[in-house]
Amino acid sequence: MLVLRTLQDVRAWRATQPGVSLVPTMGAFHEGHLHLMREAAISGHPVAVSLFVNPLQFAPHEDLDRYPRQEAQDLALAEAQGVNMVFAPSANELLHNGVTSVLVRGPSEGWEGAARPGHFEGVATIVLKLFHLIQPQEAVFGWKDLQQCAVLRRMVEDLDVPVSLRFIETVREADGLAKSSRNVYLSEPERYQAVELNQELRQLAQLCRSAPQEVWAEAIRNAERASSESLRQRGWIPDYLAVVNPLTMQLAETPQPGLRVAGAAKLGNVRLLDNVPCDERNLSDGPSQHSS
Numbered sequence: 001m002l003v004l005r006t007l008q009d010v011r012a013w014r015a016t017q018p019g020v021s022l023v024p025t026m027g028a029f030h031e032g033h034l035h036l037m038r039e040a041a042i043s044g045h046p047v048a049v050s051l052f053v054n055p056l057q058f059a060p061h062e063d064l065d066r067y068p069r070q071e072a073q074d075l076a077l078a079e080a081q082g083v084n085m086v087f088a089p090s091a092n093e094l095l096h097n098g099v100t101s102v103l104v105r106g107p108s109e110g111w112e113g114a115a116r117p118g119h120f121e122g123v124a125t126i127v128l129k130l131f132h133l134i135q136p137q138e139a140v141f142g143w144k145d146l147q148q149c150a151v152l153r154r155m156v157e158d159l160d161v162p163v164s165l166r167f168i169e170t171v172r173e174a175d176g177l178a179k180s181s182r183n184v185y186l187s188e189p190e191r192y193q194a195v196e197l198n199q200e201l202r203q204l205a206q207l208c209r210s211a212p213q214e215v216w217a218e219a220i221r222n223a224e225r226a227s228s229e230s231l232r233q234r235g236w237i238p239d240y241l242a243v244v245n246p247l248t249m250q251l252a253e254t255p256q257p258g259l260r261v262a263g264a265a266k267l268g269n270v271r272l273l274d275n276v277p278c279d280e281r282n283l284s285d286g287p288s289q290h291s292s
C-alpha cells in the first residue's frame with residue numbers, strides 16, 4: 001500500500017490508475033471506516049483512502065486539537081482491507097492558505113449546519129478538492145453523517161462533478177450505538193447510556209410506519225418532541241430529533257419511501273449523532289451493514 005503526502009505524488013499516482021474508488025476520512029479508524037473501504041473495493045477499482053483531519057470543518061470551540069489521531073494504526077488497518085493508496089497530506093500541503101470555499105445552500109441549512117456554523121462549507125471544500133486531485137470514478141460515504149450525504153450529493157449535482165456517490169449504512173456496536181471516532185470520549189456510564197439516542201430514533205422510525213396517514217405529520221411532530229423530552233429527563237441535552245427527507249434535509253410532512261429519522265444530542269460533553277431509515281422493517285440490535 002502506498003502512503004502519499006504531496007499533491008504532486010497523488011497526481012502522479014492517479015495518472016497511472018485506470019479508475020479509483022475514494023473513501024474520504026479523518027482517520028481514527030473503526031469498523032465503520034473499514035467497512036466503507038471493503039465496500040469501495042467491490043467497485044473493482046483501486047481503492048484510495050484520504051486521511052485528513054480537516055481544520056475547515058471544525059468551529060473554533062470544537063475538538064480539532066483533541067480529535068483522536070493514530071496514523072500508524074490507521075495505515076496498518078487500511079492495508080489489511082486491501083487499500084491501494086492512502087493520501088495523508090499535512091494541512092499546509094492540502095490547504096495552502098486557500099481563501100475559496102464551497103457553500104451548498106439548502107441541505108446544509110439547519111440541524112448540524114445550525115449547530116456547527118461553517119462545518120459543511122469546510123466539508124464540501126475539502127471533498128471537492130479531493131475529487132479534483134484524485135478524480136475518482138466513485139466515492140463512498142457513510143449514512144452515519146446523513147446531512148453530509150445530502151450536501152455532497154447536491155454539490156456533485158450542481159457542479160456537475162463526474163463522480164458517482166455511494167452511501168453505506170451505519171455500522172453499529174452490538175447494543176446499537178453507531179460506531180464513531182468520538183465514542184472514545186464517552187465515560188463508562190455514558191457509554192452504557194449512549195444507546196438511548198438510537199433507541200429513540202428507532203421508536204420514531206416505527207411510528208413513521210404505523211401512524212395513520214390522515215394525522216401522520218401531527219403524530220410525528222408530537223413524537224419528535226416527546227422523544228427529546230424523554231432524553232432530557234434521562235440527563236441528555238437533545239439538539240434535535242426529526243424525520244427528514246434525506247435529499248433536502250427538510251422535515252417530512254407525509255409518509256414516503258426513503259425518509260430517515262435523524263438526531264443529535266449531548267451526553268455529558270459528548271455530542272452524539274445518529275440516524276436510521278424509517279422504512280427498514282427489521283432493524284436488528286446488532287451491527288447493521290446494509291449498502292444502499
Ligand code: AMP
Pocket residue numbers: 024025026027031032033035036140141142143144145168169170171172178179180181
Ligand atoms: P470521518 O472519519 O468521521 O470523517 O468518517 C469518514 C467516513 O466514514 C464518512 O463517510 C462517515 O460517514 C463514515 N462513517 C463514520 N462512522 C461510520 C459508521 N459507524 N458506519 C459507517 N460509516 C461510517
